[in-house]
Amino acid sequence: MNGRRHKPGTAAYATGQETVVRILDAAFDIVIDEGMAGLSMRRVARTLGISPGNLSYYYAAKADLIEDLLTRVIDGYMLEFERLRNVQAEDPEAQLKAVITYVFNDLQSRSTTCFFPELWVLANRDAWAAQQMERIYSVYRSVLEDIIALMRPKLSAADRSDLALAISACIEGHTMFVGHDRPHRARHARLRALVVTQSVMMVRSAPSTI
Amino acid sequence: MNGRRHKPGTAAYATGQETVVRILDAAFDIVIDEGMAGLSMRRVARTLGISPGNLSYYYAAKADLIEDLLTRVIDGYMLEFERLRNVQAEDPEAQLKAVITYVFNDLQSRSTTCFFPELWVLANRDAWAAQQMERIYSVYRSVLEDIIALMRPKLSAADRSDLALAISACIEGHTMFVGHDRPHRARHARLRALVVTQSVMMVRSAPSTI
Amino acid sequence: MNGRRHKPGTAAYATGQETVVRILDAAFDIVIDEGMAGLSMRRVARTLGISPGNLSYYYAAKADLIEDLLTRVIDGYMLEFERLRNVQAEDPEAQLKAVITYVFNDLQSRSTTCFFPELWVLANRDAWAAQQMERIYSVYRSVLEDIIALMRPKLSAADRSDLALAISACIEGHTMFVGHDRPHRARHARLRALVVTQSVMMVRSAPSTI
Amino acid sequence: MNGRRHKPGTAAYATGQETVVRILDAAFDIVIDEGMAGLSMRRVARTLGISPGNLSYYYAAKADLIEDLLTRVIDGYMLEFERLRNVQAEDPEAQLKAVITYVFNDLQSRSTTCFFPELWVLANRDAWAAQQMERIYSVYRSVLEDIIALMRPKLSAADRSDLALAISACIEGHTMFVGHDRPHRARHARLRALVVTQSVMMVRSAPSTI
DNA sequence: AATGAATGAGCGTTCATTCAT
């Protein structure tokens, strides 16, 4: 969605813009369906019915496409998180529950179940991907931190940050167990209840460490 | 510890046995260094200084090599978990803390940080890999379940199982944040403390749902 | 003369058209020189001085190339047979003699001597090849059947068809004996005379079986 | 069956002799099932459950195995032909009919339908194979020539030979049309009748050319 | 903005062959 990856001037016209979107959509679908391992320039081109040459007009290198793809997907999730900031609730605790519930539920979507592990793997080897991963998770945590600040105003920023990281890591860790088509998906609701309750308790009771 | 993926009769001599070990070691190193995406038969052969033909003498198909590789790695972790069962501690609570501490610390090893996300991705697409993943995590959870049973004898098996799954998922979810070379590795100890404390509290206070 | 085995859109420019022709020519030459066993994608590419990648741009799979190759060769022979239909002769008998003479002579060409046995072998295992073989021989026989119909109007279609099949099989059977470079090539003319005379006699004298 | 192809001394013991037979049997089955193209040393070894190394003890090179294979198969057919020489019949004509009938019927066996076209292809490229092919067909023809000599004592040897070649070629040419599983197999009996009748007539009426 | 055409490297795999044991 930033465009700074393909040659400047590219996708200057309406049809070009649209093509970029179609490219990224196709690429995302492939990643979800077949994993990053299944993503190839030729496959994207084939999916769209355009020539490899034309694809390389928009993305000269595969890495560029991947960058844009990650950026766009992560921007999408970031938007969701920003929206969570404005969740209306009686009190911060209710808000915390709402946020965790939302994110935990999202684990079940096929996109989320499939995309994030790919991102984690990517981040293990690619600094830029690691940075994008931080970008999204820091927004995610900042939403939590703000709520925690309301619940525990006296806690240090570091403590709040730890709590937020612990909560987010705990939720993310359920992806491969209760995510879409994952073996314990049937236990999703029960585990969500556990995580919600436990997270609230943890925030309430966490001692100040400074 | 079974493997048995290469044709029977192969690796009958000492040198052959050794070659198989060298193959699997090299393959594992490649996966850790470059990810599954970087694993190729030719690369393994190149690394070992053997011919592609010779490699395919031991593993006729790449899938066979991967199967043996996963089996071996997972068997290794399973052995570790079985060992955790016998951790000596004053009481179940101390034992729970010890187990969580151990596993959480292990997240920091490069192998663990790099291998498990690859396994999660694999399991998303490959039924056999998914099965192997279940194989290891079920042992992992059973260790936790046994300790939980000692702490909360009146809890139903399902409740204990949920607690174990939640704890293990929570720990695993920290891999990509505080694992080896991961951005929040510096906070590893603080988060471990949080997770340990919180897990104990959760087991202690979890209500019976049946 | 259809082909259409390489992806549509490919070979749209003059150079591409030419390349396809060169590919099929080279493939044919290889088959004639070394047999189907000697035909490989890489060899075709090497012969033409193009890269394997470029060859597979035109023919994504070897089977596609073979299909196009067979189609083209067989189309060529079919055209010849169609031309034989219009052979001018005093009477049907003279026409029959002319046709048999032409086909029998053609056995001596290196292409024919080498190509047809390869086709027979292929047809033994590949349904599509078998179908192509039928395609050409049915045209071949239909030419004969039409002449036979003129010579023996009262014969049933089945009888005419049997005669045509017997004559064509008899001619084809000489390929490996009097064909190009075959051990009895010196006797070609004498055998041709025998086959021509005998075929005419057979058509003349064959009893109606219905 | 001559053995002169593998190292002298090899297969000197009973078990070794037996292994050679099993090798050639397996090789023949593969050729019939998959064609010459499907014949590989490793496949033969695999079929027999022996190691490639052991196979190469009997046949150091694939070419040697093929030589022995051809020799044995052709020896088998030659034996059949020699037996045909002794067919009892009222007169030479009946004998000729009996021989043609026998050979024409044999076209329908899977082995014959599959093996001979492979031999023809081989003979197109390999001088030794061509020689073996001549070996068998010359016996075949000599049987016919002898009968023809009885029917037409005044015909020159060359004429008799031409007749024999024409008859044999005509029969062979039916292989790919009425052989096992071939498209016109249903017409086998009718065509056999045609060929038998016509061959007898041809021998009876063929003019002396010298 | 798009295609056709081309390269060259890499992949997984099969193969004939060799040789020590």
Place this chain on the structure above:
DNA sequence: TATGAATGAACGCTCATTCAT
């Protein structure tokens, strides 16, 4: 006799990339 172990070449194929048109 027989196996295990190894080589190295070839194969069909896919891929990222480039570039003229």
